[in-house]
Amino acid sequence: MPIRYNAPDIINDPAWMLFHDEVKRIKSDKGMLILAHNYQSADILEVADITGDSLELAIRAQQATEEIIVVCGVRFMAETAKLLNPDKKVLIPRDDAGCPLADQLTPEMIREAKARYPGAPFVIYVNSTAACKAESDITCTSSNAEEIVRSLPDDLVLFGPDSNLAAFVQRQIPEKKIISVPDGGNCPIHNAITRTAIEEAQMIGGYIVCHPECTPEVSIAADAVVSTGKMKAVIADQKICHVFTETSMLYLLQKAWPDKILYGVDGAVCKDMQKTRAESLLDCITQEISEITIDELHAPRARSAIEKMLALQ
Numbered sequence: 001m002p003i004r005y006n007a008p009d010i011i012n013d014p015a016w017m018l019f020h021d022e023v024k025r026i027k028s029d030k031g032m033l034i035l036a037h038n039y040q041s042a043d044i045l046e047v048a049d050i051t052g053d054s055l056e057l058a059i060r061a062q063q064a065t066e067e068i069i070v071v072c073g074v075r076f077m078a079e080t081a082k083l084l085n086p087d088k089k090v091l092i093p094r095d096d097a098g099c100p101l102a103d104q105l106t107p108e109m110i111r112e113a114k115a116r117y118p119g120a121p122f123v124i125y126v127n128s129t130a131a132c133k134a135e136s137d138i139t140c141t142s143s144n145a146e147e148i149v150r151s152l153p154d155d156l157v158l159f160g161p162d163s164n165l166a167a168f169v170q171r172q173i174p175e176k177k178i179i180s181v182p183d184g185g186n187c188p189i190h191n192a193i194t195r196t197a198i199e200e201a202q203m204i205g206g207y208i209v210c211h212p213e214c215t216p217e218v219s220i221a222a223d224a225v226v227s228t229g230k231m232k233a234v235i236a237d238q239k240i241c242h243v244f245t246e247t248s249m250l251y252l253l254q255k256a257w258p259d260k261i262l263y264g265v266d267g268a269v270c271k272d273m274q275k276t277r278a279e280s281l282l283d284c285i286t287q288e289i290s291e292i293t294i295d296e297l298h299a300p301r302a303r304s305a306i307e308k309m310l311a312l313q
Ligand code: 13P
Pocket: 038, 052, 053, 054, 055, 127, 141, 142, 143, 187, 211, 213, 226, 227, 228, 229
């Protein structure tokens, strides 16, 4: 059943206030920039310098002047920040915060697909490893996937690892043929949101916004299909909204729009995103642990794939 969202009053919690003051002191002493993905918990979002979706965080990482960048999110986000800042220290509070979607694509799969479709470009979703990005032509995020695929002159485009995002882009650009690699790659959290969730939301009424990692049966039925960074704007004129993505997203939406009635999807929780807690962030910034390193075998080509995407923004 849809869950009516009730935002935690984190900034008035005395324990959070102490945490906040400690983080603020350490980050200003050390000259750190803290980036947090929209799926982080409220306590982390409220101490970050910048919150955003994958694209917004990559753009902000590229512009960073601080010597140490801390990425509260999952590993591929921190790797993106490191690739864009090879001479800076990039830290992740939990180095075991992975992405099950990223794990579904290997460099071999990309090489095989390229051998099967000679000349076809490989567009890689940023939810992927640096080794896979190194085999690809250009990265994309959920925010710009359509734009990136349109920017290519080719009629046939290889796309991975998210087949739901590939199908969404395919519907926007029917004149091109998009081939998913691997066939059926998905984010288990978004993929588990079913048509029943749509029907239950429709019974309550209101506007349905979903992430493009949702299955076609969900995204075709939704009112808007956008990245987490664009959700705030698309619900601007709505009163009751159903938000089909990781539940933590609702905190920033409710903060932006306190009068709206927001519903989340029961159980839509990314365990990897939620590994970052106040203690792990404090340990990370105090001891400067969990530094991201990228194999030099992959780094230059992976960086080039990200930079090509950012040049189009
Ligand atoms: P966004 O870039 O839309 O925030 O999506 C990131 C993500 O990992 C979704 O599962």
